[in-house]
Amino acid sequence: MVKHSPNPPQSGHKSRVQAQEEKKREDAATRALDYYLNPKPASPPEPDSTKLFIVAPHIDTETLLANASEDLLSISTIAADLADDVDDSRRCVALAISRMADGVQLLVERALDHLETREMAAPGAEG
Numbered sequence: 001m002v003k004h005s006p007n008p009p010q011s012g013h014k015s016r017v018q019a020q021e022e023k024k025r026e027d028a029a030t031r032a033l034d035y036y037l038n039p040k041p042a043s044p045p046e047p048d049s050t051k052l053f054i055v056a057p058h059i060d061t062e063t064l065l066a067n068a069s070e071d072l073l074s075i076s077t078i079a080a081d082l083a084d085d086v087d088d089s090r091r092c093v094a095l096a097i098s099r100m101a102d103g104v105q106l107l108v109e110r111a112l113d114h115l116e117t118r119e120m121a122a123p124g125a126e127g
Contacts, residue, residue: 062115069108076101 048054055064079098083091 062112065108065112065115069105069112072101072105072108076105
């Protein structure tokens with residue numbers, strides 16, 4: 001008599017212990033794959049409850065300085081326009097605010113220039 005298969009077919013039944021062990025291995029494999037292939041995004045830091053407004057922590061220095069420069073230019077323009085509408089000491093105050101904003105804007109522009117110079121001098125910088 002010729003035997004068609006070397007081993008008898010396995011029954012579809014597994015012991016409860018075998019099923020639990022297989023389930024544990026599958027769960028561990030799923031957790032490991034999820035950990036490496038589907039990482040969860042880092043949770044944002046807890047907001048400081050004492051501050052009403054904050055600057056987003058992920059914004060780079062160059063962007064912050066560029067926005068500060070534009071805001072200072074706006075402040076200077078508003079103060080200069082206000083100086084045209086008032087007289088005497090109020091005019092002097094408005095012009096002083098405008099000039100102070102201009103001075104701070106020059107400082108911010110210089111900081112931006114330093115950042116750009118560092119980026120150009122950094123190894124591997126495109127240019």
